[in-house]
Amino acid sequence: MKIYLIPCTILVILGVMGAGCMNTSPAGQNGTVITAALTAAANITPAVTVTQPAISIGDQYLYKSYSFSNQSETITEQLRIADPSWAIVYTVLPLSDSPQDCWFEMTVTNLDTRKNQTFTWTYLNDTYQQYPMYTTGPYQIMLTGNLVNVKLDVAKRLP
Structure with a gap:
């Protein structure tokens, strides 16, 4: 085996495990991470439309x-x-x-x-x-x- 293959294999295994950990964590399974990002965006207050009070004539x-x-x-x-x-x-x-x-x-x-x-x-x-x-x-x-x-x-x- 070539010497390059061992470090590359280790990096690939660590990358797959890291990606798997992110998806199998409780936060990843429940979608909490995604929800938190969406909730923060959804909590932005829309611009307030200022209307004039009705004029009594x-x-x-x-x-x-x-x-x-x-x-x-x-x-x-x-x-x-x-x-x-x-x-x-x-x-x-x-x-x-x-x-x-x-x-x-x-x-x-x-x-x-x-x-x-x-x-x-x-x-x-x-x-x-x-x-x-x-x-x-x-x-x-x-x-x-x-x-x-x-x-x-x-x-x-x-x-």
């Missing part, structure tokens, strides 16, 4: 429904907000079986300060949206969209 400044059947439609509303605690709440209803074709955009401009804020909706967003607002004055609301119905409510916020 009172007296309405504007309450209308709008329908947008193509991208070139734009509607403009003007109103005066008298209460510093007010909100914009809207619900979007897609009108197409292809939701990626449905979108909505609203730009709210304070006519005194010329500051504006744009709110958008695509099929990836929740159909119900609400935004608290804090400044009084005259406002212009410009709405545009495609293949959606929008129910818009601009009203005082209740405490």
